[in-house]
Amino acid sequence: MIKCPQCFSGLPSQQKAWACTNDSCVQDFRDDAASNFAGFDLPARPMYADTEQQFTQRRKEGKAQGKWPPAVPPCPVCAERMVDICQVCHFALPTGWGDGDVTCIVMSGARASGKSLYIAMGIDKLERLLLTHAKSQLSLSPELAEVFRINYQAPLDARGVLQSTPKAESQGAYQRQPLIFDLGLIKKRKQYLVVRDVAGEDMEDLPTSRLHFSFFGRADAVLFLFDPLAVPDVRANLAGIIPLPPDVGHDPIPVIANVLTLVREGAGGQSPPIGVVVSKFDALEEFRDLEGKPQWSELMSHRGAAFARDPSERELVYDTADGDLLSAEVRSLVLKLGGAGIVAQLENRADRVQHQFFAVSVLGHAPRGNMLDGRGIAPFRAVDPLKWALSQTGAI
Numbered sequence: 173m174i175k176c177p178q179c180f181s182g183l184p185s186q187q188k189a190w191a192c193t194n195d196s197c198v199q200d201f202r203d204d205a206a207s208n209f210a211g212f213d214l215p216a217r218p219m220y221a222d223t224e225q226q227f228t229q230r231r232k233e234g235k236a237q238g239k240w241p242p243a244v245p246p247c248p249v250c251a252e253r254m255v256d257i258c259q260v261c262h263f264a265l266p267t268g269w270g271d272g273d274v275t276c277i278v279m280s281g282a283r284a285s286g287k288s289l290y291i292a293m294g295i296d297k298l299e300r301l302l303l304t305h306a307k308s309q310l311s312l313s314p315e316l317a318e319v320f321r322i323n324y325q326a327p328l329d330a331r332g333v334l335q336s337t338p339k340a341e342s343q344g345a346y347q348r349q350p351l352i353f354d355l356g357l358i359k360k361r362k363q364y365l366v367v368r369d370v371a372g373e374d375m376e377d378l379p380t381s382r383l384h385f386s387f388f389g390r391a392d393a394v395l396f397l398f399d400p401l402a403v404p405d406v407r408a409n410l411a412g413i414i415p416l417p418p419d420v421g422h423d424p425i426p427v428i429a430n431v432l433t434l435v436r437e438g439a440g441g442q443s444p445p446i447g448v449v450v451s452k453f454d455a456l457e458e459f460r461d462l463e464g465k466p467q468w469s470e471l472m473s474h475r476g477a478a479f480a481r482d483p484s485e486r487e488l489v490y491d492t493a494d495g496d497l498l499s500a501e502v503r504s505l506v507l508k509l510g511g512a513g514i515v516a517q518l519e520n521r522a523d524r525v526q527h528q529f530f531a532v533s534v535l536g537h538a539p540r541g542n543m544l545d546g547r548g549i550a551p552f553r554a555v556d557p558l559k560w561a562l563s564q565t566g567a568i
């Protein structure tokens with residue numbers, strides 16, 4: 173189904189809306205729907221909406237011609253062509269939106285859980301898979317390519333460390349713009365992937381009016397990243413067993429509760445599935461070299477364990493058998509580490525949400541100070557959660 177890239181609402185083909193994007197046509201009052209869904213004030217603009225039913229009626233009366241949908245109407249003020257918008261949140265749709273299928277995902281997690289870095293690496297891996305296995309070139313509009321390059325790719329390429337994603341309400345909150353990736357043709361269908369990155373800071377305390385986060389409930393998949401060493405119980409459990417890095421992310425437990433609230437609130441019926449991703453998996457590699465503590469060293473060195481191998485870059489299709497095995501292993505690893513609080517949030521509730529566990533490492537090694545480790549980047553299973561999300565809509 174075609175969805176709006178900002179609010180993730182379905183865009184029924186029997187309804188259309190248009191707005192003028194000309195700066196001179198900005199009106200001096202607030203567009204309430206647009207502002208509430210964006211999370212900041214937006215002025216009203218000339219707008220026009222139509223339905224197939226009304227159009228057919230007008231045609232019967234001789235007031236309209238041709239087939240539905242009608243041609244894009246001119247602005248009643250400046251006479252320039254208007255643009256297609258979402259009826260719900262008034263977001264201006266990219267040109268040609270509707271000529272393919274779309275998978276809408278959210279990246280959530282506490283501060284410094286690795287979301288932004290993950291997006292940069294996950295997309296890089298997906299781009300390679302698409303080229304090799306579907307002969308398809310991933311692309312972004314020139315404007316979004318610039319946003320993506322500056323805020324995601326450049327810090328990863330420079331092997332430096334990312335800046336925290338700014339709060340949604342702050343100036344320069346680049347993540348308010350959805351990242352729209354054109355995946356080209358997969359299985360002869362045009363596919364888009366929309367990623368909405370959310371600042372961890374925004375997920376710590378939910379604002380009371382939060383229509384601008386309601387897209388969580390309408391996503392095709394919500395990814396929740398967490399740094400295992402940021403869970404206080406895990407840290408306490410592992411103190412003295414492996415060297416704990418001093419700078420870890422923030423506690424994910426309160427954040428997952430808020431993410432679940434957003435997922436339930438925005439969903440009309442069925443909530444989207446949640447991909448629970450153990451990030452910075454490289455930190456747990458230390459277990460492999462533990463001497464004299466067999467119960468811990470076996471944890472990671474068990475041969476055949478799904479998290480000891482990485483088949484994710486071999487093909488584009490998502491391997492459910494491998495994914496289910498990985499999920500079961502990661503779940504028990506999280507429990508063994510002391511992360512029962514995370515598992516309980518997902519499983520001990522009446523309104524259980526469908527979820528799947530993943531483990532990823534973007535860097536492969538812990539960064540030293542403000543630079544990445546000299547050994548370079550050795551990502552692990554970075555594309556798995558994206559492949560899983562794309563398989564939810566049948567895109568791959």
Ligand SMILES: Nc1nc2c(ncn2[C@@H]2O[C@H](COP(=O)(O)OP(=O)(O)OP(=O)(O)O)[C@@H](O)[C@H]2O)c(=O)[nH]1
Pocket residue numbers: 281282283284285286287288289290333334335336337338370371372373451452453454455532533534535536537538539
């Ligand atoms: N060891 C290790 N560290 C990582 C990895 N991925 C991210 N990090 C570290 O985690 C820090 C935070 O990563 P970001 O991607 O900025 O985190 P975020 O979740 O986007 O954070 P906010 O934008 O504040 O919500 C990075 O600066 C890295 O130091 C990884 O795979 N391994």
Ligand SMILES: [Mg+2]
Pocket residue numbers: 287288289335336337370371372
């Ligand atoms: Mg970020």
Ligand SMILES: [Zn+2]
Pocket residue numbers: 192193194197218247248249250251252
């Ligand atoms: Zn106009």
Ligand SMILES: [Zn+2]
Pocket residue numbers: 176177178179180181258259260261262263
């Ligand atoms: Zn919308």
